[in-house]
Amino acid sequence: DARxxxxxxxxxxxxxQEVTMRCQPxxxxxxxxxxxxxxxxxxxxxxxxxxxxxxDDSGMPKDRFSAEMPDATLATLKIQPSxxxxxxxxxxxxxxxxxxxxxxxxxxxxxxxxx
Amino acid sequence: xxxxxxxxxxxxxxxxxxxILNCDYTNSMFDYFLWYKKYPAEGPTFLISxxxxxxxxxxxxxxxxxxxxxKHLSLHIVPSxxxxxxxxxxxxxxxxxxxxxxxxxxxxxxxVIP
Numbered sequence: 001d002a003r004x005x006x007x008x009x010x011x012x013x014x015x016x017q018e019v020t021m022r023c024q025p026x027x028x029x030x031x032x033x034x035x036x037x038x039x040x041x042x043x044x045x046x047x048x049x050x051x052x053x054x055x056d057d058s059g060m061p062k063d064r065f066s067a068e069m070p071d072a073t074l075a076t077l078k079i080q081p082s083x084x085x086x087x088x089x090x091x092x093x094x095x096x097x098x099x100x101x102x103x104x105x106x107x108x109x110x111x112x113x114x115x
Numbered sequence: 116x117x118x119x120x121x122x123x124x125x126x127x128x129x130x131x132x133x134x135i136l137n138c139d140y141t142n143s144m145f146d147y148f149l150w151y152k153k154y155p156a157e158g159p160t161f162l163i164s165x166x167x168x169x170x171x172x173x174x175x176x177x178x179x180x181x182x183x184x185x186k187h188l189s190l191h192i193v194p195s196x197x198x199x200x201x202x203x204x205x206x207x208x209x210x211x212x213x214x215x216x217x218x219x220x221x222x223x224x225x226x227v228i229p
Contacts, residue, residue: 106158
């Protein structure tokens with residue numbers, strides 16, 4: 001049963017601390033997305049990768065957020081330093097996107113609380 | 116700038132009746148549309164999609180209608196069941212020179228009353 005795995009599921013941290021969220025995409029998928037769920041914006045795209053290369057991270061606050069894909073089985077989203085306004089649920093999704101369009105498969109999310 | 120809009124944050128429907136969830140978009144380049152369903156504490160799961168070359172796609176109790184001239188799509192669930200109670204996200208995709216990405220609406224929380 002292929003699925004996107006995200007760790008941790010929950011994270012509570014103090015303001016100013018570094019937070020790293022991890023994602024294992026579905027094997028064989030070539031595209032990885034990072035989304036943040038907020039009440040006002042719904043699912044907000046932060047960044048996405050195609051074949052491990054970053055294609056668009058314009059949705060991400062560059063000064064504190066960074067996204068990487070060190071290998072095909074791991075994507076990371078890092079916040080340093082974290083702020084209370086970063087509190088949200090962060091979703092990773094993967095998909096096989098090519099000449100056609102397919103759906104993105106989501107992980108269960110990381111609920112981040114910055115106090 | 117929200118390119119995909121779901122103007123109804125919530126909807127309540129009696130079991131057995133039809134649920135109609137609406138979605139509007141602004142980008143005429145969108146060529147693929149999807150609906151996702153999300154239960155609490157879980158990630159969104161894909162429900163149904165439609166290509167811009169079609170105006171209707173049906174899968175069991177779920178039907179998606181696309182009106183390109185109005186830039187509007189809707190999801191019909193009939194008959195509605197209590198297990199359909201969830202948040203429904205509309206999403207749209209447009210081709211770019213770097214491939215497709217998905218834009219999501221803010222979601223509509225559906226409650227099906229037994």
